[in-house]
Amino acid sequence: MKTPDYPLVIIGAGAAGLGASVKAAELGIPHLVLEASHRTGGRGLTEFLENGVPVDLGCHWMHCARQNPFVPLAEQLEFEYERSNPVHQAFVNGAWGEGATAAARNAYLESVETAACNAYHSGKRVSIWDCMEQESPHCGWASYWLSLMHSNDPDQVSVSDMAEFDDTHEDWPLRQGYGALISANGEKCPVRLNTPVVEINWRSDQVRIVLSDSEIATNKVLVTVSTGVLGAGDIKFTPVLPVWKQRAIQDLPLGNYNNLFFPLTPGALLDAPGAIGYAKDDVFAAIRVRPFGDDYVFVTIAGRFAWWLEKQGENAASQWFEDVLAEIFGDSVRKELGRFRASAWGFDPWIKGAYSSTVPGSVEPRKVLARPVDQKLFFAGEATSLREFNTAHGAWKSGQDAVQAL
Ligand SMILES: Cc1cc2nc3c(=O)[nH]c(=O)nc-3n(C[C@H](O)[C@H](O)[C@H](O)COP(=O)(O)OP(=O)(O)OC[C@H]3O[C@@H](n4cnc5c(N)ncnc54)[C@H](O)[C@@H]3O)c2cc1C
Structure with a gap:
């Protein structure tokens, strides 16, 4: 058997892959990180x-700032950050909402959280939607907010993710981003x-990482790509992954x-x-105006609406957002807007979505996804x-x- 090229190969240079690499360096483990795209992150x-303002x-x-390792790292690198959660002023069906609207929305969200946690602790693995008072006037806003937290809509997410x-x-x-x-x-x-991994062959003691034009031999591989990429079968595993691992991937779309x-x-x-909580009929959106006093405005959308709008293309997304702003601030705002920019994570070939959520009915897929296979294949992300x-920060940790454990 040939000597391995590296004792450890890490696949993916997102937060998890970079966190793993920093830890491996600390522990003195020689390793290589393979990243498919042209950039890290x-x-x-x-x-x-176009006006030079950095945006994410x-x-x-x-999130979870007090236990987030990026907070001290931001301090070290002198990145500026805000320590506040703004209250969103409601703009509902063409009019500014009462001051009480935001408080009522929050109270409703808290009641959903309590119901979801109760269901979870009594052993139920139903969806979050099953725990919502669906006749409430705040149900639509809460569903939107939950879609931001889980990136799937509440009927697609198990109560376990909330609890x-x-x-x-x-x-x-x-x-600065x-x-x-x-x-x-x-x-x-x-x-x-620019090095996509095509295949991971773990048949023998050594693992062979197959690239488009060469191979790398290693003792252990840490896979950090998204469950979107794993679920699509973009990386071939030889032999195929055990059924329990495949099941965990499917249960975390x-x-x-x-x-x-x-x-x-x-x-x-x-x-x-x-900060504005926009609502029109069945469409909801959280808008931030001039964050940090900088000259820009942005909106976040998630769940099925985000899939739909992304499929319509950038012009449709730009028009939708411009019309929303004109509805709130009047038509004159249109001439204040510069060149539109938007993310499109659903169709990003190396990600294929935003983040994972546990499908209702599934039991502990995250724990199963994290479990190594044959002490050669390790998983993080x-x-x-x-x-x-x-x-x-969860990905980084x-x-x-994973590196500490292996
Ligand atoms: C729009 C949006 C907003 C978000 N907002 C927040 C937020 O405000 N706060 C927060 O904490 N989190 C937020 N998240 C979630 C957070 O960004 C992710 O949880 C985290 O970045 C995931 O890191 P990761 O390393 O697990 O995966 P990834 O970042 O997906 O890294 C995996 C890497 O693997 C690479 N890869 C894929 N296929 C291959 C291959 N075949 N070979 C080699 N490399 C490959 C990919 O290019 C990628 O670089 C947000 C996510 C999105 C999409």
């Missing part, structure tokens, strides 16, 4: 609007870009979530509320985190923990 991606197309808020998530309710946005922060922390990692942006002419919308799934 995965679902962390910061780009610039992927993750943006440092098990360790939420400290601190969501701190980064001015979370994607930029993640990539900066992986700057020294040995990443080979990705939903969708996109951020849509317009740069603003300098000083526009200065007097607007900073947001979907494997037991209490901090769907997040960048999952990579670090």
Whole structure:
């Protein structure tokens, strides 16, 4: 048998892969990170609007701030962040809502959380939707909010994801971008870009990683790609993965979530509320105006609506957002908007969605997904985190923990 090229190969340079690589370096483990795309960061991606303002197309808020390792890393690198969760001023069917609307929406959401946790602790694995008072006037807004948390709609998500998530309710946005922060922390990692892994052959003692033009031999491989990529079979496993592992992948499908942006002419919308909870008939959206005082506006959409709008294409998405802003601020706002920019995670070939959620009826798929196969194949990534799934810090920690364990 030939000597392995590396004792450890990490597949994917998102938060989990970079976290794993940093830990491997700390432990003195020689390794290589293989990344399919032209950049690091995965679902962390910061780009610039035409006016030079950095925006996050992927993750943006440092959730669970008190236990989030990116908070001290942001301090070290002097990234500016906000320590607040804004109240969204309601704009419902063409009119500003009463001050009480936001409080009532929050109270309803809390009641859903309590019902979901009760169901979970009594052994039920029903959907979150099953725990919602569906006649309530706040049901639509709450469904939208839950779709942001899970990226699937509440009827597609098990109560376990609501009950098990360790939420400290601190969501701190980064001015220079979370994607930029993640990539900066992986700057020294040995990443080979533009290198999609085609096959992982784990038949013999050594694992062979097959690329389009060559092979790499290793003792252990840490797979951090999304469950969207795994579920699509984009990486061939030889022999195929055990049925229990395939089942866990199927039980953690990705939903969708996109951020849509317009740069603003300098000083526009200065007097607007900073956060708006928009609702029109069955469409809901959270809009942020001039975050950090910068000249831009953005909206987040998720679940089935995000899949639908992404399929319509960028022009349709731009028109939809422009019309929403004109409905709120009047037609004159149209001339304050610069070149539209939006993420499109559903059709990103290396991700295939936003983040994972547990299908109703499934029992502990995250634990099963995280379990190694044959002490050669190891798994990390947001979907494997037991209490901090769907997040960048959960992904980072999952990579670090996997390397520590192996
Ligand atoms: C729109 C959006 C908003 C979000 N908002 C937040 C937020 O505010 N806060 C938060 O904490 N989290 C948020 N998240 C979730 C967070 O971004 C993810 O949980 C986290 O970044 C996932 O990291 P990961 O390393 O597990 O996976 P990924 O980032 O998907 O990394 C996997 C890597 O594997 C690569 N890859 C795929 N196939 C192959 C292959 N065949 N060979 C080699 N490499 C391959 C991919 O290119 C990718 O770089 C958001 C996500 C989205 C999409």
